[in-house]
Amino acid sequence: MIKTYKVKLLPNNKQRTKLFECASVARWAYNFALATQQESYKTCIAYKNFFEGRASFPRFKSKKKSKPSFYQDTISTGQKYKNINKTSKVKKLEKRQKKLQKKLSKKYELNKIQMNGGEYRYRKTNNIKKLEFLVLKMRRRLKNIRHNYIHQITASLVKAKPEYVVMENLNTCGMLKNRKLSKAIQEQLFYEFKRQMEYKCALNDIKFILADTFYPSSKTCSICGALKNKLSLSERKFICDECGYEIDRDLNASINLKNYGKSIA
């Protein structure tokens, strides 16, 4: 994946020094890559393409911490992320959106015209057009807030430099907990999260693993591996029938996914 940005910079002295530093690192990297390629040419080893060549650089960076992580509100370190849809700002905007939509459908009802065949047609007044625009704008604003929040989470996960990231599929994942939010929006948010996670992992040389749909992450005991027959969504605590281990439900699932990733990675 190649990303390009075009920027014009007006650096001050400090920044200029930093830029020269970066340039010398780049020069070093170029010379290193060139030397490697010349060496493989001499010894008849195949050339490395751009991506293979680039992959040989991370070993020069400081060593990665082995801190696998995954998302389901909870990551395997026990850290929890708050649900963006429960913040007062989003709640307020959602309320306003609902109000606007109600107003819009009322206006539509007022401008209903019955045709000869008994069917209805709606006259689009300027007022309706204006309201529709406002609804659209509100929808976009909410989407931006949610996507921005997902960007913050995925960025912080990648920043922790895990070896790998394990994610569950939508069907098994505990993200569909919010009954107030439509299923379509939740799905769309899930796929946005997955999309961001996948490309950010690729950019940072982190292995991205999608757990098998049938892997029972929340029903398995993360200590002894015993499988529970039933675990309803309302049970927030996982209590093992075999060994009696007690743990937060999401944390248990995320530790299982971490181990799942370890067995694959």
Ligand SMILES: [Zn+2]
């Ligand atoms: Zn157990």
